[in-house]
Amino acid sequence: xxxxxDDELAELDADFTEMGMLVSETIEQAVSSFTNRDAVAAQQIxxxxxxxxxxxxxxxxxxxxxxxLYQPVTTDLREIVTILKAVSELERAGDHARNIAHAxxxxxxxQKIPVLEQLLNQMGLMTTQMxxxxxxxxxxxxxxxxxxxxxxxxxxxxxxxxxxxxxxxxMRSDPAFETGASIYLNVAQDLSxxxxxxxxxxxxxxxxxxxxxxxxxxxxxxxxxx
Amino acid sequence: MKEEILTTQDLHLYYGDKEALKGINLNFDEKGITAxxxxxxxxxxxxxxxxxxxxxxIPNVTITGTIKFKGDDLYAPSAxxxxxxxxxxxxxxxxNPFPFSIYDNVIYGLRIAGEKDKEKLDAVVExxxxxxxxxDEVKDHLHESxxxxxxxxxxxxxxxxxxxxxxxIILLDxxxxxxxxxxxxxxxxxxxxxxxxYTIIIVTHNLQQASRIADRTAFFMNGELxxxxxTKNIFMNPANKQTEDYISGRFG
Numbered sequence: 001x002x003x004x005x006d007d008e009l010a011e012l013d014a015d016f017t018e019m020g021m022l023v024s025e026t027i028e029q030a031v032s033s034f035t036n037r038d039a040v041a042a043q044q045i046x047x048x049x050x051x052x053x054x055x056x057x058x059x060x061x062x063x064x065x066x067x068x069l070y071q072p073v074t075t076d077l078r079e080i081v082t083i084l085k086a087v088s089e090l091e092r093a094g095d096h097a098r099n100i101a102h103a104x105x106x107x108x109x110x111q112k113i114p115v116l117e118q119l120l121n122q123m124g125l126m127t128t129q130m131x132x133x134x135x136x137x138x139x140x141x142x143x144x145x146x147x148x149x150x151x152x153x154x155x156x157x158x159x160x161x162x163x164x165x166x167x168x169x170x171m172r173s174d175p176a177f178e179t180g181a182s183i184y185l186n187v188a189q190d191l192s193x194x195x196x197x198x199x200x201x202x203x204x205x206x207x208x209x210x211x212x213x214x215x216x217x218x219x220x221x222x223x224x225x226x
Numbered sequence: 227m228k229e230e231i232l233t234t235q236d237l238h239l240y241y242g243d244k245e246a247l248k249g250i251n252l253n254f255d256e257k258g259i260t261a262x263x264x265x266x267x268x269x270x271x272x273x274x275x276x277x278x279x280x281x282x283x284i285p286n287v288t289i290t291g292t293i294k295f296k297g298d299d300l301y302a303p304s305a306x307x308x309x310x311x312x313x314x315x316x317x318x319x320x321x322n323p324f325p326f327s328i329y330d331n332v333i334y335g336l337r338i339a340g341e342k343d344k345e346k347l348d349a350v351v352e353x354x355x356x357x358x359x360x361x362d363e364v365k366d367h368l369h370e371s372x373x374x375x376x377x378x379x380x381x382x383x384x385x386x387x388x389x390x391x392x393x394x395i396i397l398l399d400x401x402x403x404x405x406x407x408x409x410x411x412x413x414x415x416x417x418x419x420x421x422x423x424y425t426i427i428i429v430t431h432n433l434q435q436a437s438r439i440a441d442r443t444a445f446f447m448n449g450e451l452x453x454x455x456x457t458k459n460i461f462m463n464p465a466n467k468q469t470e471d472y473i474s475g476r477f478g
Contacts (some may be wrong), residue, residue: 001475001476001477003475003476005475055304071434072474073433073437073461073462073473074461074462074464074470074473074474075470076322076474077462115341211462211463
């Protein structure tokens, strides 16, 4: 029996996926704006950040309405809860893309540090791919893929540590690098945080499939404050 | 450790040739609320009525299997149906007060059992009506006709009438489906209080009612018990696909 609820849920699902794609594109653009030091592209990201926030609010409102009007249970409830939780994660990931755009502008024409530049390129590519993969895992309701993405998050954390160590080394060797190195540090941190939020979305995909609330990457929180 | 107060084993019930219950195995611990849910005609009400031998009154019914109340076979030739229905009381869908005063309704069971001590009867009336959460509303009208009460009040008086004979198990067959939402929630609140002292088994078509008040929920379909579990599990993550589809409103 096709329920009205199914139509509304399909619509909610499509809106969520669309927001996911917007966040994914924004992260990709932020990474590329930093790699190319493209201040114009960076400014566009900053100017459009509110698009993501507005979509988050619209999706939250829609989920609240559906809970109130349909009182969903079992899988229906889990789908709605997953979207409700995942939109916040995506919105926060979007905030970090905006931070990266700010970093791009702040970096300006300062001298690049090749070793850090290379590490950040690597992190940027991994993060961008990870966001695409989590959306695919959500669309396919594939909890197996979602669990696998936690490994990428761990790799991102390791790279973040390395960026940190290298940045400090650069600062010590030449105080003139201080501002530039601190920006690398922040961007690596932003990318690592995006990885954490994506991992949280992965946890909600697992919940959607199994009803189990799990922690996929407990190490990443420690790494961040280390 | 909770004791099983009521057990049913391989219970089959036939209306003529039609098998309405196809081998139900379901046990009840003492105290708490179990909700029986399922689509119309699934056998849940039929099952409920076997638990105090209400189906005895229907011609052409055959029952096989075992139902034990505190270890005694409910269908043994020596079993006393009057005693059984005193210990296992029933509340029906339509409030069915007798055309007497509220007071006489409540003490009906005791009066036919020969109780005449007015002080004792007064005490039972007050206690039962309080337990049924209707005392404050009717205490000044005890000798007026129960038929003058609202549907929700009548239903609570009917619950008081069951409580007056000190049952151990209370069976309720869709007790709120004829009531408005406010009266329904009063009945629900009453049951939530009673579950600490009685074993309550309720048939309901209102899934939200089951999820709100039942400790355990049993899902019936086509005369079979499909799944029974803690209510939380049934509504959050049922083991059976049919349960999930019914609970989510995909059929039924």
